[in-house]
Amino acid sequence: xxxxxxxxxxxxxxxxxxxxxxxxxxxxxxxxxxxxxxxxxxxxxxxxxxxxxxxxxxxxxxxxxxxxxxxxxxxxxxxxxxxxxxxxxxxxxxxxxxxxxxxxxxxxxxxxxxxxx
Amino acid sequence: xxxxxxxxxxxxxxxxxxxxxxxxxxxxxxxxxxxxxxxxxxxxxxxxxxxxxxxxxxxxxxxxxxxxxxxxxxxxxxxxxxxxxxxxxxxxxxxxxxxxxxxxxxxxxx
Numbered sequence: 001x002x003x004x005x006x007x008x009x010x011x012x013x014x015x016x017x018x019x020x021x022x023x024x025x026x027x028x029x030x031x032x033x034x035x036x037x038x039x040x041x042x043x044x045x046x047x048x049x050x051x052x053x054x055x056x057x058x059x060x061x062x063x064x065x066x067x068x069x070x071x072x073x074x075x076x077x078x079x080x081x082x083x084x085x086x087x088x089x090x091x092x093x094x095x096x097x098x099x100x101x102x103x104x105x106x107x108x109x110x111x112x113x114x115x116x117x
Numbered sequence: 118x119x120x121x122x123x124x125x126x127x128x129x130x131x132x133x134x135x136x137x138x139x140x141x142x143x144x145x146x147x148x149x150x151x152x153x154x155x156x157x158x159x160x161x162x163x164x165x166x167x168x169x170x171x172x173x174x175x176x177x178x179x180x181x182x183x184x185x186x187x188x189x190x191x192x193x194x195x196x197x198x199x200x201x202x203x204x205x206x207x208x209x210x211x212x213x214x215x216x217x218x219x220x221x222x223x224x225x226x227x
Binding site: 037044050061100102 | 119149150152154156160161162163164167168173205207208209214215216217218219220221
């Protein structure tokens with residue numbers, strides 16, 4: 001069974017940093033591209049970032065480019081999102097999602113990031 | 118403003134068939150397949166349709182998808198009260214180099 005478990009969400013002050021993690025199991029993690037997708041309270045889904053299976057390619061939404069960094073450790077079956085210079089517009093539930101045929105298929109349960117003073 | 122355009126709401130009565138549209142452009146729907154997701158309140162999205170019209174194991178055949186040109190549609194037949202949740206379309210955008218989502222459609226079962 002595919003499982004994705006996010007962690008690291010927390011309350012952080014504007015301008016602060018946070019690192020999210022996603023632990024994957026139930027599939028060959030190193031064979032799949034991965035995404036981070038977020039959902040602000042009461043809003044729709046917003047793609048944040050993508051990383052290829054070998055980490056050779058990474059893409060970012062314009063809203064986070066230059067502030068967020070996606071990475072992975074295939075030996076640890078883990079995906080990460082380093083978030084810097086956070087603003088209240090980054091407040092959201094952040095989902096880790098496996099990528100298949102260019103789009104997410106399996107999703108984690110999400111981790112809440114709240115940016116507030 | 119979402120790259121893919123969905124109606125914010127849709128409705129139908131129990132047993133009825135409803136469709137939800139998803140409109141894009143040549144760089145996204147026009148050149149890539151479409152997924153549909155169902156999201157219950159407070160939970161993660163669940164894959165409902167992939168590759169335009171394929172159902173993952175466990176998804177009832179009441180749900181079907183189609184794509185034509187730069188638009189896609191999700192159809193739900195035999196509408197049930199439990200279908201009253203949010204639905205999202207998504208695809209890859211070759212110009213943006215990223216996944217693009219529709220704004221979501223809230224389905225109401227009257």
